[in-house]
Amino acid sequence: MIGKVLVANRGEIALRIIRACRELGVRSVAVYSTADRDSLHHELADESVCIGPPPAASSYLNVPAIISAAELTGADAVHPGYGFLAENARFAEICERVGLRFVGPASGTIARMGDKAEARGAAAEAGVPVTPGSEGSCESVDEVKRVGAEVGYPLVIKASAGGGGKGMRVVETEAEIDAAYLGASREAGANFGDGSVYVEKYLERLRHVEVQVLADSYGETVTFPERDCSVQRRYQKLIEESPAPDLPEDVREGLMAASAELVGSLDYEGAGTVEFVYADGEFYFIEMNTRLQVEHPVTEMISGVDIVAEQLKVVSGERLVVPKDALSPDGHAIEFRINAEDPLRNFLPQAGLVEVYNPPGGPGVRVDSHLYAGYRVPPYYDSLLAKLIVHARDREASIRRGLRALDEFAVSGMETTLPLHLAVLEDEEFRRGGVTTRFLADRELESEGGLLRLTRT
Amino acid sequence: MIGKVLVANRGEIALRIIRACRELGVRSVAVYSTADRDSLHHELADESVCIGPPPAASSYLNVPAIISAAELTGADAVHPGYGFLAENARFAEICERVGLRFVGPASGTIARMGDKAEARGAAAEAGVPVTPGSEGSCESVDEVKRVGAEVGYPLVIKASAGGGGKGMRVVETEAEIDAAYLGASREAGANFGDGSVYVEKYLERLRHVEVQVLADSYGETVTFPERDCSVQRRYQKLIEESPAPDLPEDVREGLMAASAELVGSLDYEGAGTVEFVYADGEFYFIEMNTRLQVEHPVTEMISGVDIVAEQLKVVSGERLVVPKDALSPDGHAIEFRINAEDPLRNFLPQAGLVEVYNPPGGPGVRVDSHLYAGYRVPPYYDSLLAKLIVHARDREASIRRGLRALDEFAVSGMETTLPLHLAVLEDEEFRRGGVTTRFLADRELESEGGLLRLTRT
Amino acid sequence: MPEIDENRPLPLREVEQLVELVRESGVGEIRVRQGETEISVKARPEVPATPFGNQVASGTQVVPEGVESEPSPEMDGLHAVRSPVVGTFYRAPAPGEDAYVEVGDTVSAGQPLCIVEAMKLMNEIVADVSGEVVEVLAENAGGVEYDQPLFYLRPDEQ
């Protein structure tokens, strides 16, 4: 087993990793910006190093500072969490070069799957269905038009280096292509320093489903039951659950098999997630995240597997030992992302003093959070305050447990997405299960007697 | 399903029951004393009624006030939790008489098993091994001497109506019997209003193991894998785990079968626990608790069954539906009772303002507690502040998770048993597993650099 | 000891300024002493009184029959007669009979004011002071909890 891990992240995920280290007897090193001096990850790690001023570019994205901190503290490995440097192939490469084990796949794999157009190619090669569209990136407007003629409209133009909806344009007819291509390419260039784009058929009513995978350095790969992350707002996931409600058994098996195929073709190591869209009985690969995801606890709850502990074991060169029964879902789990955002003011990010913090307890409730009463949420980083994960015998019971736990969850000092989640759980279509990614976009939020309520528009 | 449940208790167990009600869509009514105006059970229940001044005799044991509160709020059922009125046969009988469903077995069953001497008889009748000793209670010193001659010394004289070590005397030789009989009988009379006593062979090196049972009104009984509650201080359990470490498989099966036999012979309904001592490969019945126990979450964690929800279903006349795989342990769970007691000052009870309260989170951690920052622990009731339950793949992993979670558990404003639990988890004998009930008595607590440590005396 | 002008007004302006300073600055406490004048201003300890639940409307705290649990405290010299038991409040000894007392009545200590029935037992509640009945706080035939104010009396001047 490795002896000391530097956790190159902050917030709840840094805490998650530190907890896993503690339970494995591995020492942990926190890094923190001056804005995070009072943060729990700094408090709970065995050691900690201040790496820079508040802006992420100077601290949590500051590669030299993080590498120096690892060297100074004698860390053997670096766990990047999610976000920040987690999918930065260059950072992984530097770690490799200086002899630090990077908790994740090889830098080459990160780079390859980080290029969305190339990842599509890898999936297609592995026999995994991809959305009809271009092979690799489109170098010109004409290429886009050729794909349009072939697969039909609407189309979506996406940034190869992209994510989060940036550098993305939907085109309904061929006439719109010129402007959209230019716009997408420019936006991609501005956001990712790489203007190349690719094209896919645009599926309108789709669900986002994904498969958690774990692979060790001996070629063993396990794929877990799928997660459904269709409740999103502007491409940001808000609620994730597993298993996906109302999914035909053959689709579930197809997803797991396709993911195993793809991962097997990559010489992959560590944790990763293969993301798909699912519509009209068909699923298509969209991308692969070569890192731990925010929603990994959902899978932990229904499998009993500690994914972060497994990551640390894999990077230590141990073999994966996942019991067979972990691979069929035990009950149902739902995760709610509690963000510091005001749902009634267009999800305006909130910062400031957390006055009251009392997370829910009792059976089937897990909370991953870096909050405490008296903590100041700094305005510099993302708005995730806490993840509430509930687990029960079936989806119906999980929803009722979710309502109970969300209702108990006491946070004051700022607006949060807690009331939004309560509103989603009261929505009939959500309760039936199997909503599409348009679920929230198709609804309006109304305030009613202090509570929120969703109404179809 | 019943529509409204009055929760005749306070603290974490009241909260536990209210949570179960919420998840089942059952309305809950809290009752509270004037000392509990700021309590969470009062806050989180759907309705609440103040039933009396702080002393338990005038509030939580005040039968007329509780029955009136149930009538005023239109409750269909009363859940007594544990302690207070939970094993008060008269209270159960009054509930029956006024048409309130009592969440528990019939009053006659409570009365029968409440008499420890009679319970021994019931067990023996059902073919369950009981500790060698008197049949029923001993009416005279001579009867005790006769038993002594038969089963050998040491003997223990116990109060028939007893519990918690009151009215209990250990005698090493016949010469000590006269004084011990008188003392035990007097103490029993003073504490329970009933001076009758019975006699058992005194087993010195024993483990406390117990079996959780659930029975419905259709004659269906399920028995769960055993719990080990040997870490005790003065007959008060401090740590409970399931399954019991290092217990031969045939003993486990014997315990479950014996419990099923006994419960089957009683026409039992609801949740209960059959308690045994285990020594030298043999187990003996000691008593049955006809109620929910503090440590029920340990069983919930390894079985996935929500025992309180099942209680409410049973009292509603529903059939038990417990999946077969719930009856073999899934992993290992340990519960730690965090009490407001100062381990370094002879466990002096603490009361007052909770300044900081931040329970641990992350995977495999459950907290059942009524605390919040700013809560005042009143001096009138028992000292249980919180239960921390950890669950992991095996005992070793649970212990490491327990260390991690106990370390994270932040409570300030009073001394608690948190550091004691950390010390127990660091003890080699505990880590090996299978300690006897003398574990704590055989050790001294020492303070070392702010931490506690146990040393064998 | 120097002579002190006991009639000097309290330095309320300065207190106000310090209060402002405590609030704005976020510090916990300021004490200033100058000669015989000493002012101390403490921030309110942050701890929340009862911060919980009720994000969902169902979690409302209901006293039976919607009677208010904590009415405004005794002030203006009024005296509250509180219920010593949980039960049903009756203003009259039996159905159809007159109420024991009406607002405006003068009652003497020991005089019955109402009945609170609990488990078929009729508990007569008596005035514990002499005075005038100013307000009846509970509803006839409604539920009352322990310690709930039932009447406001204005005690006789002694």
Place this chain on the structure above:
Amino acid sequence: MPEIDENRPLPLREVEQLVELVRESGVGEIRVRQGETEISVKARPEVPATPFGNQVASGTQVVPEGVESEPSPEMDGLHAVRSPVVGTFYRAPAPGEDAYVEVGDTVSAGQPLCIVEAMKLMNEIVADVSGEVVEVLAENAGGVEYDQPLFYLRPDEQ
């Protein structure tokens, strides 16, 4: 007892300055007494500043090489030169050479004080004010974190 000018206003300016000092410095309390004047300012009892963990000894907060993370604040007019990067602190340009500066030296703004090495890059840290080197706060060849004070300088009078 001396005579006291009871009409002297409270020293609100000084209070404000102390409040500022408490807030900026992060200390818990400042008390000043001078003759009949006494001022005390306490920080708000942080709903715990850092209330966590460390029930187990392993949870100690260690800055690399045991260098103090938060030394006492600049006071007595001292100026701290802080590390702009995470790295290894060297007092001399190269092994075996003399330290850039010693305690007691006078340095001028822009003059090199030390090197902090990070990823094989030698970052020369220069004095940002002119003055006297009062204390060297980091250990030679030890690790320093971002913002860690390396030297105290006493700036020249302007």
